[in-house]
Amino acid sequence: MDRPEVEVFHYRDKEQSSNLLLQLNRLRQEKVLTDVLLCSDNTEIPCHRNVLASSSPYFKAMFCSNFVESQQTKIKLNSITSAILSSIIDYVYTGLISITMDIVLPLMQAASMLQYGHLFEACSSFLQEQLSPDNCLSMMRLSDIMNCSSLKCRAKEMAMKSFSDVSASEDLCELSLPELMGYLQDDSLCAEEEQVFETLVAWIHHDPLTRRGAISDLFKKVRLRHIHPTYLFRFIANNPLIQSSTLCTELIDSVRRLMFSVSTTCTGDTAVDFRPLWVAPRRYTYHDMLVVVGGRKNNELTSRDALIFDENNQKWQWLAKLPNRLYKASYVALHSVMYVIGGLTTNTRHSQVNTTVYALSLKTNQWWTAEPMLEPRFAHQSISYLHFIFVLGGLGHDRQMTASVERYNSMFNQWESVAPMPEAVLHPAVAATNQRIYVFGGEDTLQNPVRIIQVYHITRNMWSKMENRTVKNVSAPAVIMDDKIYIIGGYTRRLMAYDVKANQFMKCANLKDRRMHHSATVLNNKLYVTGGRYIIGHDIIEDSDNFECYDPKTDTWTSKGTLPYKLFDHGSLTLTCVSQTWAKR
Template sequence: MDLEPVELFHFRDIEQSCSLLLQLNTLRQENILTDVWLCSDQTEIPCHKNVLASSSPYFRAMFCNNFKERQQSKIVLKSINPGILNIIIDYVYTGVVSIHMNNVLPLMQTAAMLQYGRLFEACSTFLQMQLSPDNCLSMIRLSEILHCESLRVKAKEMAMKSFSDVSASEELCELSLPELMRYLEEDDLCAEEEQVFETLVAWIHHDPLSRKGAISDLFKKVRLRYIHPTYLFQFIASDPLIQSSTLCTELIESVRRLMFSVSTKYIHDTEFNKLWVAQRRYTCQDRLVVVGGRKNNEQTSREALLFEEQTESWQRLAKLPIRLYKASYVALHSVLYVIGGLTTNAKYSQVTSTVYTLSLKTNQWRLAEPMLQPRFAHQTLSYLHFIFVLGGLGSDRRVTASVERFNSMFNQWESMAPIPEAVLHPAVAATNQRIYMFGGEDAMQNPVRLIQVYHIARNMWSKMENRTVKNVSAPAAVIDDKIYIIGGYTRRMIAYDTKSNRFIKCANLKERRMHHSVSVLNNKLYVTGGRYINSHDVIQDSDAFESYDPKTDTWTSKSSLPHKLFDHGSLTLTSVQQTWDKS
């Protein structure tokens, strides 16, 4: 076929630029048309001024302005290694360079001096490939010397993410005090505050004579609010370094007074308040965990599941050591507690006072201090450094009004004032130094229209009748001084405003729901499982997973649970990124 005639044809020879550069390099090697020699020590390298000026702002300024070098045939480049200069000139004419550990630093320094930006970044990329927890701190220091932002960012990222490994390295012990303080105060540090304390102690012990006086300044970098009280008051407080510092002992004493006051108000100490309100590090994230309950209406489950929010998938944690019917579940200091319950097997069942704990850090279950009294079908919540256990059924299988409290500062249980009116399956929540108990049912399974309030600091109860309250087997959760009561043999969700002492109607659930669980994650309610009454008034188990946004008063369906589940625990635990062992 004949081609259509065209008026204009654009031809692009993609080999021309590459071929031209190679030809110029050949001319340079044969010393043809070269008009300048770059000199370093006894080495003289022939080049073309136009090639150098085209490749670098440094040489462009030298040869295209009224500098004396413009008229010179030999340019002496002081303090540049002749071997490195040869490598750079080869790179200019070929675009190829071999970077290794023996030449990367002088090559990078010379590339910066002669303004070869892409070569400088290539050296940075090579160094980033060498990054490890053992050298990332020195790489940060090197990046600052070389003014290399890309290397600094990557080295700092590794130092933040690999805190456990970095803190054990020799490099950390060699940091100066200002460098260590900058490192420990980072919000992006993947560290628990206990680790931060142990790291600063190890740094001081590396050179105790000259570093002991730094304990006060370093201790301020530890965010005391997020340290387990037992660790703080039994381990840190007794450390000789801490005891040697008046400021450190005063800070710990301020924390002790704050916790003993059972108050959310800060002590009138500006220095302490500033340290106490320091935010949790960004790398500490809240994780949703679902544990125990009745699985697929068959048997009591030993499973613990962790929800991965980014992938909306469920990961299995270590299984509970035993099956527990109607145990209670609570989180305190980023530790999951499974308290009491009824143990069952083929021969007999027994009400237990046992307490099991799980930390996401170790993914291992441990036995903790048991309750004073065995019980099941009870309610549990945490407030400050306390766990409160309310009511339930005792070892005689009767409804009990007893209350006990676990003090995590002293690792012990103590009896508290009993509930005015013993009920089963109420909705409970704690805020502003008070525990609120809504509704529930009496021993005859009649709904109780009561709000019972416990004042934590005074160890006193009060109660008031309220016709709005009519919930059984409904969970409750607190967001912004409002207590949300979700379902309870009804579709209704209401919010109790503790400040105005009134109820607010919220968006309804899809079905009448009970025996479900709720937790708060990123200021939203997450409701899991439970049982519901369908349109034919038949009770069915649920694998539903839904979230509620108080700002928009809307419900959103999430991915479902791995199986149907009710009478389980749903908790929010805080963990440091990349430290959870899934084994």
């Protein structure tokens, strides 16, 4: 008979390693078989060479190489206190150690020297738990001294996210110039550019005699393109530190020339230096958010709601309500501020056409009254370009169609009349690019579609007009993407892309339904369309709560869910915020 196959039993004693360590520690405490003394502060700690060599590359090199210490029975470690050395030896034999703020730094230094990596990282983890906006800059400096990348990463992350608190700390004023410049130029800094400027000024004023000359180098770290013009030209330009620097004043003059010329190119003697500063992107921690405001809600009263879409959880959240119900107001964003302009007041016994302008920023989530328009109007169009808001046409106080145009200069907080449109139209598609405003189609006083494109030359304050049989849109929004103007619907299903340079239309993927009175905006290089009204069979008109996205790269539409309610004649805007800290309703 064949012998049965022998089975192999692999036994593992889970307690062996821990028991071995306990027995070795007991032998050490009883000074049994110990063969080396570690000495510090007149204190001698008996140990086993093989245990030390097994636990640390430092001791392995010391005892297993031709170093003189390999033959010595006493090893002096004077750079480590006896208390710290004793704690480390206890850790080697037991795997246990108590870390406190009193000993963490010398313990970390000793762990680094003796090459106990896990203990070094334990000290780092302990310090990371103590991080706060008040000490994160000091921790960053400490991490450089200790060469501790994990601590530096966490400390820097906190410093970037908590800029408002960190900028007010005493530690920031103690930074060296290279340290401060490295901090302020980081793309992940969670700060508005106005704060960046105020921080560098405070740093200079902390030691003006030695730091005053650094203003030009520091000022280059401020991203001028993303500063509100009023703040830039009224506050920064008049700052004595800025005025004392030729380079700083030249940079501001370059911005001023660009703004006043309404140009998109850098000109002047400083163009070479100014161009990379002007095109610097917003810092990484800025978020573009989609906001929906006003409009006709569920075909009932005009809405006072303002909603913001949270992409993280794909839900809508409520912002502060508009102060008034405004029928057919216009909506526009400028410098991360949302403006609701004009409109017909519907919450009084007698409706009134308004010149009122309301504004809201996500930073405060509070509405305020801005400078009013020159003329009352509703059913008009608004568009922003550089530091201007242009308001075009609509219906005036006498309910008659107007061709008048006015613009708001945010630099001087004032409105002014500009050249009127060649032809008054209602509900056209409007977009601004390359120093021009394009007005597509719309309808005349008899509500007939107008097949023209009206073009306003901003720098020349002149209009031109051209007929185009492709244009047949009414109550359709327009947006700019990839240097093309997209016209979305307008009593049609068409999505048309207009190439400004070629004066040519290109057809894109159709909308699902014939859509009008909807709104659109661009977010992260995609087109988002919200609400509106659509035509179903037999010319029946229904309100919509659709929320859709168009990707120009794939020429496809995707549903993004729905709005909280059906909505039309509203505004869809893209606003930039530093953090999602607005108050929820």
